[in-house]
Amino acid sequence: MNSVEAVVTAATKLMLAGHWTAATELLDATRSDDPAEQHSLALARAAVAVDHDFGQQSDHATAALAAVPEDSWDLALLELRKDYADALFRSGDGDLRDRMLTLVGDAPDDARRAAASFWAGAIADNVYEQPAEAIEHYTHALELGDELTKAQALRHLGHHSHAAGNLELAREQWEQSTELLQKHGHLRPALAQQAHLAILLRDEGDADGSAALATEVTRWARQLGIGFIVDQTEELMRDLMVRRTPQERPR
Structure with a gap:
């Protein structure tokens, strides 16, 4: 090197x-x-x-x-990722569908094809609201990708398992994703993943565990300035507070 x-x-x-x-x-x-x-x-x-x-x-x-x-090709994927972020946070679009499919098809190796497949899944999911297509792309990313790409694919597949009410599979996918993200030190998605584990704890009936995890995620995300994670965990904590009886609420 x-x-x-x-x-x-x-x-x-x-x-x-x-x-x-x-x-x-x-x-x-x-x-x-x-x-x-x-x-x-x-x-x-x-x-x-x-x-x-x-x-x-x-x-x-x-x-x-x-x-x-x-x-x-690598520059084109970065440009796609930028435009995807704009579509999420600034209501942009920029004809992402054709570009994402071209990048998947033209990828020079399996690792890049997996990365492009993951982002194609995220775009299909969050911009075009096509969950079946998104799951197909995530599955390809999981099959072909390195550990960081697998972690991202598992994180998003877990969302679909959770939405379908399969909490056991969602936990398995999210815990595996978290471990891989922590292994490689990718902090932002690890925090986002732990925020969803806090939601899962709430849905499993563990309000105290959910609140504790959400509190720690909020602290980390606030230090990094990642506002959308802070907003998500603070909303979860407000929801947990509303669900508690008056006797359970901290004073």
Whole structure:
């Protein structure tokens, strides 16, 4: 591994841990005269920016994506992920369906096909409201992906198991997802996953366990500035408070 590869690996680990600014600063401080290494650094900056924007609904990705010196499949996937975030948080669209299917079909290897399949599932699920199509994409991602991709696929498949009332399968999928995300230090989706485990505890009748887990997730998410997770767990805690009898409510 050369020095630029080592820097990109370190920046990726910082990104997964939610240290987006530190990851960007590390990449910005690294210089190379080699065009391939320059492209690698620019692509890594764009990946950090896209992940940052998804976590905090900021806009670092527009400039970072434009700065990547040449087109590639990897750049196209990052652009799709940015536009998906815009569709979720800013009511955008940008014709995501054709692009997501093209990326799945044109993926240069199984790992990339799995990643594209996961994002295709998320788009089908959350933008176009096509759950059957989404499950099919998630299943492909689970079959072909690395552990982080499998973790994301399991997380979303667990949503569908939960919605179908299969709490046992949802717990199995969500716990496996959480373990894989924790193994690789991917903090943001690990927190989102634990928020859903807190919801599952509520649905299983463990209000105290649900409240305790939701409280810890809220603290972590607030420190990272991930507002949508804070909103979700605070809503859950309000719901738990309403469900308690007056005698059970803390004073």
